[in-house]
Each structure stands twice: as C-alpha cells, then as structure tokens.
Amino acid sequence: xxxxxxxxxxxxxxxxxxxxxxxxxxxxxxxxxxxxxxxxxxxxxxxxxxxxxxxxxxxxxxxxxxxxxxxxxxxxxxxxxxxxxxxxxxxxxxxxxxxxxxxxxxxxxxxxxxxxxxxxxxxxxxxxxxxxxxxxxxxxxxxxxxxxxxxxxxxxxxxxxxxxxxxxxxxxxxxxxxxxxxxxxxxxxxxxxxxxxxxxxxxxxxxxxxxxxxxxxxxxxxxxxxxxxxxxxxxxxxxxxxxxxxxxxxxxxxxxxxx
Amino acid sequence: xxxxxxxxxxxxxxxxxxxxxxxxxxxxxxxxxxxxxxxxxxxxxxxxxxxxxxxxxxxxxxxxxxxxxxxxxxxxxxxxxxxxxxxxxxxxxxxxxxxxxxxxxxxxxxxxxxxxxxxxxxxxxxxxxxxxxxxxxxxxxxxxxxxxxxxxxxxxxxxxxxxxxxxxxxxxxxxxxxxxxxxxxxxxxxxxxxxxxxxxxxxxxxxxxxxxxxxxxxxxxxxxxxxxxxxxxxxxxxxxxxxxxxxxxxxxxxxxxxxxxxxxxxxxxxxxxxxxxxxxxxxxxxxxxxxxxxxxx
Amino acid sequence: xxxxxxxxxxxxxxxxxxxxxxxxxxxxxxxxxxxxxxxxxxxxxxxxxxxxxxxxxxxxxxxxxxxxxxxxxxxxxxxxxxxxxxxxxxxxxxxxxxxxxxxxxxxxxxxxxxxxxxxxxxxxxxxxxxxxxxxxxxxxxxxxxxxxxxxxxxxxxxxxxxxxxxxxxxxxxxxxxxxxxxxxxxxxxxxxxxxxxxxxxxxxxxxxxxxxxxxxxxxxxxxxxxxxxxxxxxxxxxxxxxxxxxxxxxxxxxxxxxxxxxxxxxxxxxxxxxxxxxxxxxxxxxxxxxxxxxxxxxxxxxxxxxxxxxxxxxxxxxxxxxxxxxxxxxxxxxxxxxxxxxxxxxxxxxxxxxxxxx
Numbered sequence: 058x059x060x061x062x063x064x065x066x067x068x069x070x071x072x073x074x075x076x077x078x079x080x081x082x083x084x085x086x087x088x089x090x091x092x093x094x095x096x097x098x099x100x101x102x103x104x105x106x107x108x109x110x111x112x113x114x115x116x117x118x119x120x121x122x123x124x125x126x127x128x129x130x131x132x133x134x135x136x137x138x139x140x141x142x143x144x145x146x147x148x149x150x151x152x153x154x155x156x157x158x159x160x161x162x163x164x165x166x167x168x169x170x171x172x173x174x175x176x177x178x179x180x181x182x183x184x185x186x187x188x189x190x191x192x193x194x195x196x197x198x199x200x201x202x203x204x205x206x207x208x209x210x211x212x213x214x215x216x217x218x219x220x221x222x223x224x225x226x227x228x229x230x231x232x233x234x235x236x237x238x239x240x241x242x243x244x245x246x247x248x249x250x251x252x253x254x255x256x257x258x259x260x261x262x263x264x265x266x267x268x269x270x271x272x273x274x275x276x277x278x279x280x281x282x283x284x285x286x287x288x289x290x291x292x293x294x295x296x297x298x299x300x301x302x303x304x305x306x307x308x309x310x311x312x313x314x315x316x
Numbered sequence: 317x318x319x320x321x322x323x324x325x326x327x328x329x330x331x332x333x334x335x336x337x338x339x340x341x342x343x344x345x346x347x348x349x350x351x352x353x354x355x356x357x358x359x360x361x362x363x364x365x366x367x368x369x370x371x372x373x374x375x376x377x378x379x380x381x382x383x384x385x386x387x388x389x390x391x392x393x394x395x396x397x398x399x400x401x402x403x404x405x406x407x408x409x410x411x412x413x414x415x416x417x418x419x420x421x422x423x424x425x426x427x428x429x430x431x432x433x434x435x436x437x438x439x440x441x442x443x444x445x446x447x448x449x450x451x452x453x454x455x456x457x458x459x460x461x462x463x464x465x466x467x468x469x470x471x472x473x474x475x476x477x478x479x480x481x482x483x484x485x486x487x488x489x490x491x492x493x494x495x496x497x498x499x500x501x502x503x504x505x506x507x508x509x510x511x512x513x514x515x516x517x518x519x520x521x522x523x524x525x526x527x528x529x530x531x532x533x534x535x536x537x538x539x540x541x542x543x544x545x546x547x548x549x550x551x552x553x554x555x556x557x558x559x560x561x562x563x564x565x566x567x568x569x570x571x572x573x574x575x576x577x578x579x580x581x582x583x584x585x586x587x588x589x590x591x592x593x594x595x596x597x598x599x600x601x602x603x604x605x606x607x608x609x610x611x612x613x
Numbered sequence: 614x615x616x617x618x619x620x621x622x623x624x625x626x627x628x629x630x631x632x633x634x635x636x637x638x639x640x641x642x643x644x645x646x647x648x649x650x651x652x653x654x655x656x657x658x659x660x661x662x663x664x665x666x667x668x669x670x671x672x673x674x675x676x677x678x679x680x681x682x683x684x685x686x687x688x689x690x691x692x693x694x695x696x697x698x699x700x701x702x703x704x705x706x707x708x709x710x711x712x713x714x715x716x717x718x719x720x721x722x723x724x725x726x727x728x729x730x731x732x733x734x735x736x737x738x739x740x741x742x743x744x745x746x747x748x749x750x751x752x753x754x755x756x757x758x759x760x761x762x763x764x765x766x767x768x769x770x771x772x773x774x775x776x777x778x779x780x781x782x783x784x785x786x787x788x789x790x791x792x793x794x795x796x797x798x799x800x801x802x803x804x805x806x807x808x809x810x811x812x813x814x815x816x817x818x819x820x821x822x823x824x825x826x827x828x829x830x831x832x833x834x835x836x837x838x839x840x841x842x843x844x845x846x847x848x849x850x851x852x853x854x855x856x857x858x859x860x861x862x863x864x865x866x867x868x869x870x871x872x873x874x875x876x877x878x879x880x881x882x883x884x885x886x887x888x889x890x891x892x893x894x895x896x897x898x899x900x901x902x903x904x905x906x907x908x909x910x911x912x913x914x915x916x917x918x919x920x921x922x923x924x925x926x927x928x929x930x931x932x933x934x935x936x937x938x939x940x941x942x943x944x945x946x947x948x949x950x951x952x953x954x955x956x957x958x959x960x961x962x963x964x965x966x967x968x969x970x971x
Contacts, residue, residue: 107820133822147813149877149939150806158810161803162822168831171802172795182803225822353743404930410742411670412929415872419926422865426922429915535915539861543754546747583762590751597744598736 058121060085060261061106061137061229066115066125068101068285075101076285079115083229088255088262090272092296093282094305099265100142102282103231106263107139108132119229134162138227140218142234142265148207152198152217155206156189159224189224195257196220211238223258230254232264236271244268248275273297281305320454325576326569331460331529333568334467338522339545340552340560341474342394342515348491348555349511352410355417356397358542359424360516364390364523365439365533366432372440379442383524387517394516395509397424402512403505428535436534439527446528463525470521471561474514478557487511491555540586547593553606562604567592617944628790632782644782645850650890651785652846655792657870657882659839662796664868665876665939666805667832668812669738670746674840674867676753679760679859680729681722681841682848683767686776687711688718689849694775701771702764715779719788719845726841730834738829741815753864760856772855773848780850788846789883792839797879799835808832812877862918866893869925873935881937889921896920 061083068076076098083089091099104110106117111126118124124132138159147155164171164185166178193199196216201209206217215235222230235251236244248271255262266272272279273293281289281296283305289296296302339361346354367389371382401420405413445459478484486507489497498504526541527533548567552559567589575582596603635647656674663671690698692710703709713721737748760767767773799805807828810818819825848854866889874885899916928935940946947953 109816109820128824129819130822130824133820139820141817145814145817147810147817149813150809154806154809157803158806158818158823159821161807161810164803166803168799168802168804171804172798174798174802178802185803221821353747401926401930408933411664411668411876412933414670414743414746415868416926416929418865418868419922419929422862422918423922423926426915426918430913430919434914540754543747543751547751550744550747584758587755587758590748590755593751594736594748597740597748601740601744 059083059118060120061263062116062118063102063106064116064118066102066105066112066117068098068105068110069113074285076105076282079282079285079287081280081287081290083261083263085228085261086255086259087277088251088264088275090276090279090293091263091265091282092267092269092272092279097282098285099282100233101285103139103233103263103265106132106231107137130162133225133227136226136228137231138222138225138229139231140215140222140233140235142237144211144214144218146206146214146217146221148205150206151203152206152209153186153189153193153202155217155221156192156224157185159221160185160189162225192220192224196223212243219254223254227258227260229261229263232262232266234265234267236266236268239268241270244271247271251275320452322576323451324454324456325572327456327460329569329572330565331463331568332572333565334464335522335526335529335564336541336545336548336568337561337564338467338470338518338525339541340548340564341471341557342519343546344549344552344554344557344560345487345511345515347549349487349508350402350413352402352413353417353546354397354402354512354515355414355542356401356420356424357515357519358538358540358545359421359428360390360394360397360538361519361523361526361542362428362533362535362538363393363424364516364520365527365537366428366437367520368524368527369437369439369533379440386524387520390520390523391513391517394512394519398509398512403508425535425539432535434535436532436537439531439533441528441531457529459525459528463529466521466525470518474518474557477514483507483510544586544589547589549603550593551596551603553603556603556605559603559605620944628786632786636782646891646894647782648780648785648846648850649894650887651782651789652780652843652850653867653870653890654789654883654886655839655843655846656867657874657886658789658792658796658879659836659843660867661871661874661876661879661882662799662808662839663832663836665871665878665882666800666812667808667829669829669833670742671749671833671836672746672861672864672868673733673749673752673837675859675861675863676749676756677726677730677837677840678844678847678863679753679756679854679856680726681844682854682859683760683773684722684725684841685715685718685845686773686848686854687766688713688721689715689777689779690773690775691777698771698774699765699768701769704768705765708766715777715784715849719784719842719849722845723838723842726844727834727838730837731830734830734833738826738833750861750864753859753861757856757859760859767856770856772853772858774853776849776852776854778849778852780846785846785850788842792842793879793883796835796839800879804828804831809877865925866921869921871935872925873928875935875937875939877939878935878937878941880942881935881940884936884942893917893921 059082061081063079063081066076066079067074079102091102093099101110105112105125108127108129116123116125119135119137122135124135147158164181166181170178190199190202193202196219198213198217198220201213206214209217236247239247251262252275254260276293278291279293279296280287281302288301288305289299339357342357343354346352364386367386368382371377371386372379397420401416402413405416445462447458448455449458478487486497486502489500489502490504490507494504544567545564548563549560551566552561552563571585571588574588575585635644660674663669687708688711692712695704695709733752737745737752740748761770807823810821810823811825811828815825870885870889871882873889874881896917899912899920900914901912
C-alpha cells in the first residue's frame with residue numbers, strides 16, 4: 058500500500074488554479090523528486106500535504122487516513138515533517154532549542170506538570186534533551202548547540218531545518234529545495250546525506266529540487282509539474298528523455314518547430 | 317415609530333456614516349500601503365478640530381478661509397507623524413511599528429491636553445450650517461445634507477487621483493509590492509508621505525464636519541471615532557477605498573438605528589462597533605470588498 | 614549550581630528583611646509606591662508572557678485588570694458597606710451577602726479573569742498582528758462599557774468604594790514573586806519553548822506539530838489570570854475603583870514597562886516596572902504646581918504622559934530591544950558582568966596587599 062496517496066488533488070486561489078488534478082503515490086522507503094519550472098505549484102503541493110492549504114478538491118491519504126485539510130500540527134503528529142524553501146528557523150532561539158521544540162508534540166505532561174516540574178515532566182525533558190543532543194551530534198551540529206539559529210552559516214541552517222524535521226520522528230520527510238544555494242561539491246555531499254538519513258531514520262522522502270544532478274542521482278522516481286499540471290512521471294532516465302519535459306524546461310523553439 | 321421619525325434617524329445615520337467614511341479612508345489608504353494601523357489617525361482628526369477652533373475663535377479668521385487652510389495644516393501634521401514615528405522603522409518588526417504608532421497617538425492626545433487644556437471647548441458653528449430645513453413635519457439641519465455632499469465631492473476627487481494620475485498609480489503599485497515599485501522608479505518615501513498627507517486631509521474634512529455636527533471638542537475626542545473608523549475600514553475590506561466608504565455607512569447607519577430601535581441598548585452603543593468587528597473578522601476577515609491575501613510559505 | 618542556590622536564598626532573605634522593615638517603618642506614601650511597583654511587576658510579567666514571549670500583540674490588559682479588580686472588591690467589601698454603596702440600584706443577590714477572605718477573593722478574581730480570557734481567546738486569537746491588537750483593545754472597551762451599564766453588579770459609573778485596604782507589602786511582593794517563579798518556570802519548559810516558537814514563526818511552529826490555538830490560549834489565559842490578580846491587588850490597595858480607571862492608558866503604561874524592559878525578558882520587566890512606577894510618581898510634579906519657595910511653576914496636567922509617550926517612542930525608535938532585549942539577569946550573568954569583575958578584582962588586590970603587609 059502507498060504511504061502517501063494523492064488523488065485528483067486541485068488547489069484554486071480565487072480564479073487561479075495553482076495545482077490541477079494532481080496524482081502522486083509514495084511507497085515506503087522511496088526517494089521521489091518533484092520538479093518543474095518556477096511557479097509550477099510544487100510548493101503548493103507540499104503545503105497541501107502538510108495542511109497549510111486545504112485542497113479545493115481531491116483526496117490525500119497518508120497511511121490510509123484522509124489528511125487533506127487537516128490541521129498542520131495533527132498531520133505532523135501522524136508522521137509528516139518538512140523543511141521550507143525560504144528557511145524558517147526559530148531565529149532568536151538556540152540550535153538546541155530549535156530541535157527541542159520539534160519534540161514538544163510527543164510530550165505527555167501537561168502545562169501544570171511542566172510549571173511545577175513534576176517527576177514525569179523532568180523525565181520527559183531529560184529524555185528529550187538526550188535525544189536532541191544525539192540528533193545534533195549525528196548531523197554535526199553539536200558544537201553549535203548553544204548558538205542562535207540565525208547565527209549559523211547558510212548551509213548549516215538548512216541542515217538544522219532537517220534536524221528539526223527529523224526530531225518530530227516522521228515517516229515521510231518533505232524537503233523543499235534542500236540544495237538551494239549550494240555549490241556542486243556541497244550538493245554532492247547532500248545527496249549522500251539524504252540517502253544516509255533515509256536509511257538511518259527509516260524515511261520516505263519527497264523533495265523539490267532544481268539541482269538536476271541531485272535529483273537524478275538520488276530519486277527513485279520523479280514527478281514533473283508544469284503550470285499546476287503533472288506532465289510526466291517515472292524513473293530519472295525516462296524523465297530525462299521525455300520530450301514534453303525537455304520542452305517545458307528549455308522552451309519550444311518555434312522556428313525549429315515550423316521547419 | 318413613525319415614518320418621519322425613521323427618516324430623521326436615517327438622515328442622521330447617513331451623515332454620521334459619511335463622517336466615518338471620510339476617516340476610514342485614511343486608515344484604509346495607509347493600511348493598503350504599509351499593512352499597518354495608523355493608531356494616530358483618530359488623534360490627527362482631533363487636532364484638525366482644534367486647528368479650526370483656534371483659526372475661527374482665537375484669530376477670528378472667517379470659516380471659509382480657515383477650513384481650507386486647516387486641511388493643509390492637518391495634512392502636514394500627518395506627514396510629520398509619518399516621518400518621525402513610522403519612517404525610521406520601515407524595516408523593523410511590525411510590533412515595533414505598532415508600538416511607535418501607539419506612542420505617537422498618546423503623544424498627540426497628551427500634547428493636546430497640555431496645550432489646549434483637558435476641558436472640552438465649544439466648536440464654532442457658522443449659521444450657514446446650522447439652519448434648519450423643514451420637510452413635512454421633520455426638521456433637519458442643513459448640515460445633515462451638506463455632509464454627504466462634501467463627502468461625495470472628496471471621494472470623487474480621491475478616486476480620480478488614485479485611478480487617473482501618476483501619483484495614484486504609484487500608490488497602487490506600492491500597495492502591491494514595495495520592492496518592485498522602488499525598482500520601477502517610484503519614490504517610496506515620498507508616496508507614503510503623500511498617502512499620510514491625503515489621509516490626514518480627509519480626516520480634517522471629517523473633523524471639521526464632526527465639529528459642526530457635535531459642536532464640542534476635547535483632546536480625547538478622536539479615540540473612539542478613530543477606533544470605530546478603523547473598524548469601518550475592516551468591515552468594508554481593509555485596503556479598499558470603496559470598502560471603507562461602505563463600511564463607514566454600515567457602521568454609522570447601524571449605530572443610529574440600533575439606538576433608535578433598541579433604546580435599552582443605548583449605553584452599549586460604543587460596544588456595537590467592536591462586536592461587529594469581531595464577527596466580521598471571524599466570518600469574513602477580508603471584509604465585504606477586500607481581496608484575499610494568502611501568506612507566502 | 615550550589616552557589617546560585619545560596620545566592621538566591623540570600624537574596625530572598627534580604628527581600629523578606631526589606632519588606633519587614635518597610636512594612637513597619639517606612640512612611641505610607643513610600644509603602645504605597647512600593648506596593649504599586651510590585652503590582653506593576655505582576656502586570657508587566659503577565660503582559661510580557663502574552664506579548665513578549667508568545668508574540669501576540671494583545672492590548673486587553675486593562676480589561677483583564679478590571680475583571681480581577683471588580684471580582685476581588687465585590688468579594689471583600691463587607692455586606693453592610695455594599696448596601697450603602699449601591700444606593701442607586703441595589704446590588705443583586707447573591708453578591709450582596711457574599712464575602713470571602715482576601716486571598717480567596719484574589720484567587721477568585723484571577724480565575725474569573727482567566728475564564729473571561731478563555732471566552733475571548735477562542736475567537737480573538739485566530740486574528741494576527743494589528744487585528745488582534747484592535748480586537749483586544751476593543752474587548753477592553755467593551756468590558757468598560759459593560760461595567761458602566763450593569764448597575765446592579767458593578768454599581769455602574771459610580772464605581773465601588775469602601776474596598777478594604779487588604780493589599781500590603783507582603784501580599785504584593787509575595788504575589789509578584791509567585792508570578793515571577795510561575796512564569797519563569799513556564800518559559801523554561803517545553804511549553805515555554807513552544808510559545809517562543811510561535812512568536813518566532815507560526816507556520817514553522819505549526820509544522821513542528823505545535824497546536825497553535827491551544828498554546829496561544831494557554832499563554833493568553835495564564836497572562837490574564839495574573840493580570841486579574843494584579844487588578845485585584847490594585848483595587849484593594851486603592852480602596853476605590855470605577856470603570857474610568859481601566860482605560861487604554863493603563864494598558865499603555867504596562868506596554869511601556871515591557872517595551873522599556875525588553876519584550877521577552879522577565880528580569881527586564883521587573884526592573885522596568887520599578888523604574889516606570891517610580892518615575893510615574895517622581896514626575897507627578899509635572900502635572901502639579903511646583904513650589905520652589907521663591908517661585909511657583911504651574912505644572913500642566915498631561916505633561917507626565919507626554920514624557921511617557923516620548924519615552925516609549927524613543928525606546929522603540931532607537932533602542933528597540935529595551936534594557937534587556939530577550940536576555941535575562943541571572944547570577945551567572947551578574948557575576949560575569951564587567952562591573953562585578955571590576956569590584957571583585959579590586960577586592961582581591963586589597964586583600965593581597967593587606968596580606969603582604971602582615
């Protein structure tokens with residue numbers, strides 16, 4: 058059974074249709090790419106999966122449960138986490154705090170227990186800290202644990218966003234342009250890193266990316282979105298040779314067509 | 317209730333609504349461009365009435381000279397407030413700008429208390445405005461007719477300015493996107509300043525007519541009308557000038573009719589606007605004519 | 614860790630000693646100002662929780678205080694006094710006979726305020742930024758309008774008189790300390806981090822699994838609870854309250870405190886509450902006649918608020934982060950500060966020098 062199943066999903070803003078009749082299936086353990094020119098509606102797809110937008114039509118099922126239009130925090134609770142295209146860290150807080158916050162959804166103690174620092178809360182807080190530190194260590198951010206998130210260099214901020222998403226213990230991770238602003242060497246490292254975390258944390262990953270090297274190396278399958286409509290899907294090799302995709306990316310040379 | 321009486325209430329409601337509309341436009345214009353409540357707007361309105369008072373009573377200048385001059389002085393005051401309280405915080409967090417705006421509002425109110433005294437003053441009312449006209453058994457002040465007419469004249473002027481002039485085009489561009497407007501050669505600070513100036517001028521028009529209608533002025537007289545007119549702007553759809561006018565009329569007429577039909581609730585009159593605000597924000601936060609702005613994620 | 618506990622204990626003992634001395638020996642005017650300082654500390658801390666830590670720009674504090682003050686007053690005024698005060702419209706039952714000890718009345722005031730905040734929060738907290746500001750401001754006005762019109766409960770515009778002066782330094786400072794400890798403990802917990810996450814970025818917070826409405830309400834309700842208690846303490850300090858007391862000016866003063874102290878700093882709010890309250894008294898001469906012996910300067914009513922509005926604007930325009938920004942004054946930061954290092958270095962030097970002489 059598919060982990061995520063989007064069927065005939067559309068998103069309209071007033072008169073504008075951002076995404077039309079979109080279908081997508083993700084199977085456990087897959088890394089799938091979502092590509093397309095700017096403004097094609099890729100991030101809108103993410104926003105619908107994570108509940109930021111309520112789809113105008115269609116169904117989104119996660120683990121068999123309908124999640125379309127559900128509150129974002131409840132969707133995260135079900136096991137979907139994301140990063141953002143324009144990094145959205147908790148800037149004034151420390152790196153450790155950023156990750157700790159992502160643990161909050163698992164907290165069983167209520168606020169009175171937290172204020173009174175009752176034993177259960179103390180235990181949970183200690184466990185949360187230990188887990189977060191371990192995660193920071195794994196992602197190479199441990200030395201920065203007490204730095205303000207906004208003081209990190211750009212690349213590490215992206216990494217912290219991934220750390221934060223992982224801390225929510227997701228089954229499905231959505232990465233919105235994880236390689237944006239990276240040089241080829243960094244991008245290559247990132248591909249290794251994404252595969253590693255997929256295996257270590259037992260994840261399914263859907264990513265939006267413009268770096269074609271990254272997409273073609275790590276994705277098992279790719280969906281291509283143009284003007285809100287999916288024009289192709291398949292394995293990287295198929296997509297690379299798909300005439301429609303090439304046209305969408307390179308534009309159609311009208312003279313050439315007329316000849 | 318007799319039909320005559322109803323007519324009287326309705327004409328009162330319309331003239332009150334016109335006043336609300338004039339002040340609401342100032343809020344909506346500033347909000348459209350800066351996405352910000354100009355907390356000091358109600359106090360600029362108050363200052364205009366004092367300027368008129370001093371012009372006519374203290375200096376004995378005839379009203380037909382005083383009033384136009386007041387419009388310019390008030391516009392300058394609005395531009396000064398913008399330059400000191402808003403402009404330095406252009407790139408600051410919104411919360412800082414709001415606090416600065418609240419500071420400016422308090423400063424104007426308390427300056428007025430210190431300079432003009434806390435005791436209310438009688439607003440001079442030339443007879444041209446207070447003459448009474450009799451229609452059947454209903455007697456209505458001429459002013460009640462003048463107010464909507466003046467409002468319409470200024471509205472037409474404003475609509476022309478916004479839709480047909482270069483300045484108006486720059487304003488519309490700014491309300492969509494500051495950065496792009498700047499790149500396209502719009503002098504952002506100048507246009508924002510002008511927007512405050514025009515908004516304040518309309519507040520002065522409203523203030524003068526308010527003074528004529530309710531001829532008692534005090535330093536805190538702008539607080540409640542200020543809040544109500546912001547609410548009118550929200551009801552109509554903030555950022556939309558026609559919306560501000562519609563909202564102003566809904567609020568003005570609604571308030572008068574509420575008191576007329578349910579006299580038991582007279583004490584709650586000032587709460588009416590806020591209840592309406594909360595309802596509107598919950599069920600149609602973009603107001604009657606506002607456009608949907610989705611947050612970019 | 615150990616050192617800090619000891620320092621805290623010492624500071625606490627000093628505070629208790631100070632209150633004991635002040636309570637017995639200081640003149641009434643000073644005691645009253647100290648009481649006000651403590652009450653404004655409570656108000657500043659509670660507003661900072663909502664505005665500074667959670668990032669909700671709420672301006673309803675005066676309304677919350679009004680609820681707390683009226684409830685506490687109505688529960689503590691003796692029944693026979695109530696009969697005298699409500700001479701226009703008799704007070705409705707069972708309020709006419711209800712009478713509770715001060716601490717219970719105070720708690721009741723806080724709880725009812727929290728309940729009111731819960732009712733308002735459900736719709737209002739869906740709003741953001743300046744919409745929330747104007748809605749909460751409106752709520753404050755609505756409360757005032759209601760209190761002016763519900764004659765048989767609040768005595769309308771006449772207000773309540775003859776409230777027992779039960780607020781003393783022990784109560785005000787004790788409550789302020791309690792407020793500080795509770796809010797600090799909340800802030801330094803997973804819930805506090807969630808609130809700050811909401812302040813930093815709502816969209817990101819929500820996608821990290823934080824239930825926005827629940828946490829915003831939590832902050833709003835806890836803030837309102839302490840604002841209600843602050844209001845109760847204020848009413849029972851002053852002895853009379855009426856709806857005109859709880860205008861936006863009151864909220865403005867608290868806003869000034871948290872902006873000056875630093876939005877997001879508890880210690881900043883405490884320091885600033887004392888500074889603003891004392892300045893408020895000290896600047897009173899601006900509004901009144903100043904008699905310098907040889908010349909009398911006529912002060913003007915409103916001048917003090919002019920100074921305060923200018924102060925607020927100057928802070929926001931030039932020192933946006935206030936005294937403390939979002940840092941806190943802790944024993945560690947105190948002992949590491951330049952001033953303290955300077956003092957202790959000089960100490961050591963003299964100690965060494967004296968040792969050498971021997």
